[in-house]
Amino acid sequence: MNTLGIIGGLSWASTHQYYRLINEEINRARGRQSSAQLLIRSVDFQPVIDAQVRNDWNAAGDLLCDAARELERGGAKAFLIASNTMHLVYEQVCRSVAIPGLNIFDATATKIKAKGLHKLGLLGTRYTMNLKFFREEYASRGIDVLVPKTKDASRINEIIFKELIHNQVKPASQETMREVIATLRQSGAEGVILGCTELELLLDDKSRTSNSDSGNLEIFDTTANHAHAAVDWLLLTG
Numbered sequence: 249m250n251t252l253g254i255i256g257g258l259s260w261a262s263t264h265q266y267y268r269l270i271n272e273e274i275n276r277a278r279g280r281q282s283s284a285q286l287l288i289r290s291v292d293f294q295p296v297i298d299a300q301v302r303n304d305w306n307a308a309g310d311l312l313c314d315a316a317r318e319l320e321r322g323g324a325k326a327f328l329i330a331s332n333t334m335h336l337v338y339e340q341v342c343r344s345v346a347i348p349g350l351n352i353f354d355a356t357a358t359k360i361k362a363k364g365l366h367k368l369g370l371l372g373t374r375y376t377m378n379l380k381f382f383r384e385e386y387a388s389r390g391i392d393v394l395v396p397k398t399k400d401a402s403r404i405n406e407i408i409f410k411e412l413i414h415n416q417v418k419p420a421s422q423e424t425m426r427e428v429i430a431t432l433r434q435s436g437a438e439g440v441i442l443g444c445t446e447l448e449l450l451l452d453d454k455s456r457t458s459n460s461d462s463g464n465l466e467i468f469d470t471t472a473n474h475a476h477a478a479v480d481w482l483l484l485t486g
Contacts, residue, residue, distance in 0.1 A: 249284070249285050249482055249483075249485065249486045250285065250325040250326070250482065250485040250486055251285040251286065251287055251322075251323050251324050251325055252270075252284065252285070252286055252287070252324060252325070252326055252327070252328070252350075252478055252481065252482055253286075253287045253288075253289065253316070253319030253320070253322070253324030253326065253327040253328075253347070254266060254267075254286060254287070254288045254289070254319075254327070254328055254330055255289055255291065255312055255315045255316060255319070255327060255328070255329045255330060255331075255334075255341075256288050256289065256290045256291070256330045257289075257290035257291040257292065257293050258291065258293055258296060258329070258330055258331035258333075258334055258445075259293050259412075259413035259414075259446060260290065260293070260413075260415075261412060261413055261414070261415040261446055261449065262330055262331070262445035262446045262471060263288065263290060263330050264415075265445070265448065265449075265471050265475075266328075266330045266445075266471065266474070266475050266478075267286070267288070269471070269472060269475035269476075270284045270286065270475050270478050270479055270482075271283045271284050273475070273476065273479040274479060274482060274483075277479070277483055284478075284479075284482055285482070287319050287322050287323065287324045289315040289316075289318050289319050291311060291312070291315050293413070295311060296308050296311055296312075296334070299311070300333070300375065305336055305337055306337075306340070308334065308336075308337060309336075309337030309340035309341060312329060312334060312337055312340075312341045313340065313341050313344035313345075316341050316344055316345045316347075317344060317345055319345075319347075320345045320346065320347050324347060325347055325485065326347050326348045326349065326350060326481060326485075327341075327345070327347060327348075327349050327350070328349060328350040328352070328474060328477075328478055329341065329349070329352070330445060330471075330474075331445055332352055332372055332373070332376055332382075332443045332444050332445055332470055333372065333373045333375050333376055333444070335351070335352055335353065335385075336375070336379070336381055338351060350474070350477050350478055350481060352470055352473070352474045353385045353386065353389065354389070354477070355470070355473040355474045355476070355477035356441060356468055356470050356473045356474070357386065357389035357390070357391055358473075358477075359468055359473050360391055360439065360441075360468055361389075361390065361391075363439070363466055365391075365438045365439050365466065366390065366391060366392060366438065367391075367392045367393075367394065367436060367437060367438050368386070368391055368392070368393050368394070368437055368438060368439045368440060368441050368468070369393070369394045369395070369396070369429065369432030369433075369435070369437035369439070369440040369441065370382065370383075370386070370393040370394065370395050370440075370441045370443050371396065371404055371425075371428065371429075371440060371441065371442055371443055371444065371447055372404070372408075372442075372443030372444040372447070373405055373408055373409070373444055374401065374402070374405040376443045376444060377395045377396065377401045377404070377405070377443075378395070378401070382443065383395075386441075393441065394432055394435055394436065394437050396428050396431065396432065397431070400427075400428045400431060403424055403428075404424070404425075404428060404447075407421045407424065407425075407450070408444055408446055408447070412444075412446035412447065412449050412450070413446055415449070417449050417450060421450055422450050422451075425447075425450045425451075429465065429467075433465050437465065438465070438466070439465055439466035439467065439468060440465060440466070440467050440468065441468045441470065442467065442468065442469050442470055442471070443470055444470075445470060445471045445474075447469075448469045448471050448472065451467070451469070
C-alpha cells in the first residue's frame with residue numbers, strides 16, 4: 249500500500265474524522281489488523297484563519313504548500329487537503345509538489361451524480377457559501393447549488409467557527425441544521441452538500457434523513473466522500 253499525505257489541522261476536529269473514516273474502511277476492506285499508511289501534517293489553523301480574514305489566499309496557500317512539500321519529502325505518493333474552504337488554494341498546492349492531489353469536489357460530485365441529482369443545497373463556512381468559486385466548481389461538474397439565506401448562512405458560519413472546530417456539538421445547533429436543510433428543500437434542493445468538513449459532527453438521525461411529503465432529502469457529507477476517495481486510491485495503489 250502506498251502512503252497518503254493529509255494536510256490537516258483545518259481544523260483538528262475534522263482531521264480526526266478523516267483518520268477514523270479512512271482507517272475503518274481500510275480495515276473493512278483488508279481485514280485482520282490492517283490500517284492505512286498515512287502521513288499527517290497538521291498545521292496551526294490560526295495563521296490560516298488570519299490569512300482568510302485578510303482575504304490573503306496566496307499567503308494561506310503558501311502555508312499549505314509548505315505542508316505538502318513536507319509530506320512529499322516524507323514519502324507520500326499523493327495528498328489531500330482535509331478542508332473544503334482551503335480547496336480555494338488546491339491548484340496552488342498541486343503546483344508546489346510532483347505528487348497528485350485528491351480533490352474534494354471530485355469526490356463529492358461522483359457521489360451526487362451516482363444518485364442522479366443535479367440541484368443541491370450547499371452549507372459551509374461563509375467563504376464556501378458566498379464565494380462563486382465553490383458554485384463554479386460544482387457547476388463545472390454538472391451540479392447547480394443553492395445557498396441559504398443570509399441569516400441562515402451567518403448562523404451556520406458561527407456554529408462552525410465557535411463550536412465545531414472546537415469539537416463542540418450543541419442540540420440547538422443540530423436543530424438549526426435541520427431548519428436550514430428544510431428551508432433549502434422548500435427552495436427546490438434535491439439534496440444537501442455539507443461543504444465544511446466539520447458539519448458532519450452536527451448530524452444525528454433526524455438531520456441525516458430529513459423527511460417531507462416528497463420523500464427524503466439526501467445528505468452528502470464531503471468529509472466521508474473525500475475519505476472514501478482516499479480509501480479507493482490507497483486500495484488501488486496496492
